[in-house]
Amino acid sequence: MTAPRVLLGVAGGIAAYKSAELLRRFTESGHSVRVLPTAAALEFVGAATFEALSGQPVHTGVFHDVPSVAHVRLGQEADLVVVAPATADLLARAAHGRADDLLTAALLTARCPVLFAPAMHTEMWEHPATQDNVALLRSRGAVVLDPASGRLTGKDTGPGRLPDPAEIAELARLLLERGDALPRDLEGRRVVVSAGGTREPLDPVRFLGNRSSGRQGYALARVAAQRGASVTLVAGATADLGDPASVRVVRVGTAEQMRVAMHEAAADADALVMSAAVADFRPATLVTTKIKKTPRSSPDPLVLATNADILAELVATRRAGQVVVGFAAETGDATGDALHHGRIKLRRKGCDLLVVNAVGDGKAFEVADNAGWLLAADGTETELPDGSKALLASRVWDAVAPRLS
Numbered sequence: 001m002t003a004p005r006v007l008l009g010v011a012g013g014i015a016a017y018k019s020a021e022l023l024r025r026f027t028e029s030g031h032s033v034r035v036l037p038t039a040a041a042l043e044f045v046g047a048a049t050f051e052a053l054s055g056q057p058v059h060t061g062v063f064h065d066v067p068s069v070a071h072v073r074l075g076q077e078a079d080l081v082v083v084a085p086a087t088a089d090l091l092a093r094a095a096h097g098r099a100d101d102l103l104t105a106a107l108l109t110a111r112c113p114v115l116f117a118p119a120m121h122t123e124m125w126e127h128p129a130t131q132d133n134v135a136l137l138r139s140r141g142a143v144v145l146d147p148a149s150g151r152l153t154g155k156d157t158g159p160g161r162l163p164d165p166a167e168i169a170e171l172a173r174l175l176l177e178r179g180d181a182l183p184r185d186l187e188g189r190r191v192v193v194s195a196g197g198t199r200e201p202l203d204p205v206r207f208l209g210n211r212s213s214g215r216q217g218y219a220l221a222r223v224a225a226q227r228g229a230s231v232t233l234v235a236g237a238t239a240d241l242g243d244p245a246s247v248r249v250v251r252v253g254t255a256e257q258m259r260v261a262m263h264e265a266a267a268d269a270d271a272l273v274m275s276a277a278v279a280d281f282r283p284a285t286l287v288t289t290k291i292k293k294t295p296r297s298s299p300d301p302l303v304l305a306t307n308a309d310i311l312a313e314l315v316a317t318r319r320a321g322q323v324v325v326g327f328a329a330e331t332g333d334a335t336g337d338a339l340h341h342g343r344i345k346l347r348r349k350g351c352d353l354l355v356v357n358a359v360g361d362g363k364a365f366e367v368a369d370n371a372g373w374l375l376a377a378d379g380t381e382t383e384l385p386d387g388s389k390a391l392l393a394s395r396v397w398d399a400v401a402p403r404l405s
Contacts, residue, residue, distance in 0.1 A: 003032040004176055007074060007110070009083035009103045010050075011090035012040020014153050015119035015162040019084055020045060022165040023053045029173070034074060036060075036103040038090065062105050071102055075109030082172050083107075085119035085162050088130050091144070095133035113175040116144045117168050122158035141181045145171065145226055148245035163245040167222060174223070174390040182394070185401040187228035192265040193221045194276035194310075196236035198255040202302075203287040212277035214238025216327075216370060219389040220273055221247045224397055232265045234258060236276055255279050255307040262310055263317070271400050272318070273325040274311045275355070282307055315350045323403045324351040325396060329359045339373055346375045353377070353399055355384070355392070374399060 006026055010019045016037075026033045035050040039060045047058040062071040075081070083090060083103070090103075094116070099105040107114065116137065124130060125147060134144045145168070150161040162168075175182065195217020199207040214235060221233040222244040231247045236258055243249050250265065252258045255278050266272050281304040311326045318324055328345045330338035342356030357372040371386040374395065382399075384392050 003030050004079045005077055006031045006033045006172070007078045007081045007106055008033050008035045008054075009081065009086075009090075009107070010035060010037040010041040010045070011083065011085055011087040011103075012038050012043060013085045013087045013119050014044060015085040016041045016044040018162055018165050020049055020053060022082070022084055022168055023050065025165060025169040026172070027053065027055075029169070032056075036074070036106055038101055038103055060101055060103075062099070062102055064102070071099070071105035072109050074102070075106035076111070078106070078110050078112050080112055080172060080176055081107065081110045081114045082117070082168065083115070084117035084165075084168050086116040086144075087118075088120045088124045088127070088133075091116065091118065091130060091133045091137065094142075095136045113179070113181055114142045115168070115172055115175055116142060117163055118145065118147045118160070119162035120147075120160050121152055121156060122160045125160040138184055143171070143175065143182045143226070146246040148243075159246075161245075164242050166242065167245060170219070170222070170388065170390050171226060173388050174394060177387050177391045178394060182223070182226060183401075184228040186224055186397065186404075189229045189270045189404060190232075190268055191224050191229045191271040191273065192232045192234065192262065192269045193217050193224065193273045194234045194236070194258060194262060194278075195221065196238035197277045198236045198258055198279045199253055200255065200279050200282035200307075201286055202283045203289065203291050205290050208279055208281070208283065209237060210277045210279065212237070214241060214276075215368065216389045216392065217273075217275040218244055219393040220275055220396065223390055223393040227397060227401075232269075234261045234265060234276070236278075255282065255310070259308050259310045259313070262314060266314055266318070266322075269322065270404055271323040271325070272314055273327075273396065273400075274314065275325075275327045277329065278310055279307055281305065309349075311349050311351060321404075323353070323400050325353040325355065325400065326351040327355045327357065329357050331359060342373065342375055346377065351377070352403060353396070355396060 033054045034056045050058045148161040148163045149159045196214030197210040197212035199209045225231045225246045233249045284303040284305040328342050330341045338358040346354040354375045370389045370392045372384045374382040
């Protein structure tokens with residue numbers, strides 16, 4: 001299989017140093033990457049760095065390699081174009097069709113998905129001129145990420161920070177998998193996503209938990225935000241994933257804390273997605289001191305109490321028009337396979353959509369990819385083939401968006 005051909009554009013902002021990490025992620029994933037920096041970008045990161053990491057020459061002007069017509073050919077042959085960072089100047093030039101360097105010329109000839117990851121000061125991002133340029137690029141099918149909020153240059157803090165390179169790489173992979181642009185079909189919608197596992201304390205040291213990393217829930221939140229939604233992510237115990245850009249994160253520990261947070265966030269939400277792996281049981285008694293392991297002693301039998309069914313409660317209390325999505329991690333047994341048990345759970349829970357994941361043998365938990373089935377209350381069943389968790393998330397939102405309208 002031919003390696004995906006990626007053009008990595010780098011504009012002249014301080015965040016250009018992060019493009020080296022993004023480049024490394026692309027090359028280590030098997031992509032063939034050609035870096036197209038602007039002349040200003042090379043003031044921050046030298047051409048030698050990009051050439052060493054990509055194994056490809058680096059040029060900025062349209063007059064290099066004239067016989068091969070590089071300023072046209074590069075865009076024509078690309079499978080994906082990513083510009084990170086995309087400064088206010090670069091967005092303006094791209095929106096108005098300028099072709100005054102190799103990067104902007106390639107943007108005009110590219111017919112593949114194009115992803116811009118903006119980075120600039122808050123005032124520049126929020127200026128009407130920049131917002132108009134972003135809207136214009138999006139209207140033409142380009143994906144322009146909403147920037148993260150955080151520390152900028154100097155003492156400034158606010159929206160305008162480049163999203164984490166891992167997040168950009170995840171969304172870039174999603175565009176390659178989808179083969180088309182990411183729609184902005186959740187504009188004006190408020191969605192709530194739960195992620196990760198819960199931890200039920202046994203004593204001050206130990207807890208009952210599960211293997212959920214939270215990656216699927218984070219992917220759902222990340223993709224929803226970049227499709228225009230206002231997103232609240234209720235996060236339990238997760239791997240070190242980093243907060244998704246433009247997402248409000250509420251952190252919880254136990255199933256009861258997640259229950260309270262989900263009900264609070266659900267009050268004004270248009271869609272709820274319960275992807276968290278919530279513990280079904282908790283220790284009936286919390287021991288206030290560490291349970292000792294001493295010679296000739298054995299612990300008392302562990303007595304469990306049943307936690308509330310958060311998904312069923314959200315279905316029972318939902319507002320008119322609110323779409324509720326559940327997740328089911330299933331294994332087969334003597335009575336049927338994972339899909340069989342998923343169908344039963346959909347009827348029992350009463351949600352609009354249920355994602356069924358077959359788990360075990362390295363599936364679903366603690367891995368980067370996922371697969372399964374999307375079951376709908378109307379009886380529709382859609383297979384979700386193996387791919388990134390962002391791809392599965394995008395297919396879920398593909399199903400949710402028309403239900404919201």
